[in-house]
Amino acid sequence: MSSGGDNEATTPTIEEVIRGRRTIHNFTTEVPPFEQIEKAIELASWAPNHRHTEPWRFHHLGPETISAVVDLNARLVAEKKGPAAGEAKRERWSTIPGWLVVTSALSPDDAELEKEDYAACCCAIQNLSLYLWSVGIGVKWTTGAVTRHPDFYRLLNVDPATRQTVGVLWYGYAANVAQQKRQPVGEILTRLP
Ligand SMILES: Cc1cc2nc3c(=O)[nH]c(=O)nc-3n(C[C@H](O)[C@H](O)[C@H](O)COP(=O)(O)O)c2cc1C
Numbered sequence: 001m002s003s004g005g006d007n008e009a010t011t012p013t014i015e016e017v018i019r020g021r022r023t024i025h026n027f028t029t030e031v032p033p034f035e036q037i038e039k040a041i042e043l044a045s046w047a048p049n050h051r052h053t054e055p056w057r058f059h060h061l062g063p064e065t066i067s068a069v070v071d072l073n074a075r076l077v078a079e080k081k082g083p084a085a086g087e088a089k090r091e092r093w094s095t096i097p098g099w100l101v102v103t104s105a106l107s108p109d110d111a112e113l114e115k116e117d118y119a120a121c122c123c124a125i126q127n128l129s130l131y132l133w134s135v136g137i138g139v140k141w142t143t144g145a146v147t148r149h150p151d152f153y154r155l156l157n158v159d160p161a162t163r164q165t166v167g168v169l170w171y172g173y174a175a176n177v178a179q180q181k182r183q184p185v186g187e188i189l190t191r192l193p
Contacts, residue, residue, distance in 0.1 A: 017134045022180060024138030027172030031097045032137045034060075037171065040128040040137075041100075047123035053105060055117035056124045057163065059156050061099035068155050070094055073146040097172035101147075101156060103163040121166040128169070138174040141167040 012020070041058045049055070061069065070093045078086025104121040107114040129139045146152055147168050153160040 012134055017130050021130055021133040022138070022174075022177050023140050024170075024172070024174045025140060025178065026175040027095070027097050027138065027170070028175050029095070029097060030173050032132075032172060036132065036135055036137060037098065037100065040131045043131045044124040044128035047120055047127050049120040049123075050116045051113060053113070053117055053120075055105040056121045056166075057103045057158075059101040059103065059158070061101065065155055066096075066099050069099070069146070069152065072149065072151050072155065073144070076146055076149065096170045098170065100169040100171060102166045102169065103156070103158055104166050106162055106164055108161075118164070118166060125167055125169065132171060136173065137171055138177070140170040142170065143167055 037060065044058070045054065045056065047056075070090055073093060074086040074090035076086075077089045102121055102125055104118050105114075107117065125141060129141070132139055143165075147165040150160065152165070153163075
């Protein structure tokens with residue numbers, strides 16, 4: 001997260017951004033400027049991409065689409081867990097300030113390409129998240145059931161025969177930041193002779 005002294009902001013190092021970025025679950029009501037999201041998307045597209053397919057597409061949701069997605073999710077949750085649970089989800093999801101969906105190209109005849117394209121989209125999302133974090137904007141990457149529902153694709157105007165959802169990215173300013181820890185590097189590194 002960018003940090004400031006009394007008057008001047010200091011640019012965080014790449015290490016600070018990578019280590020400091022956290023998934024944000026609770027946002028303030030302020031909506032970040034669209035220009036910063038647009039810049040983050042441009043930077044996302046510099047992700048590594050083996051066969052230069054640029055498989056990512058970014059779908060920025062406006063109020064009408066957000067409302068329809070919130071309704072759809074409330075309906076799905078209500079069907080599974082009852083009306084009170086559906087309404088609780090509607091209430092919570094209605095407070096999310098920014099919505100962006102990332103989809104990746106499907107390649108029904110080339111499973112390897114499809115996997116590489118999906119991986120490239122994940123790299124793109126991390127680029128985007130790190131940039132936004134560096135300017136003080138938090139992101140939550142979600143992959144709940146609604147993101148795979150046919151009606152969700154319809155709302156996005158995306159053909160699920162040709163593209164798949166990689167994530168719904170909620171973004172905004174963090175109301176609070178959860179702590180996380182990671183295993184020591186000795187636990188995850190094997191050095192072979
Ligand atoms: C592919 C992917 C899917 C995720 N889906 C969800 C989700 O559906 N709901 C959620 O609360 N968090 C989701 N997350 C966020 C993770 O829970 C989060 O990254 C993890 O708890 C570690 O926290 P950190 O990002 O602050 O390090 C997802 C993250 C990734 C990479």
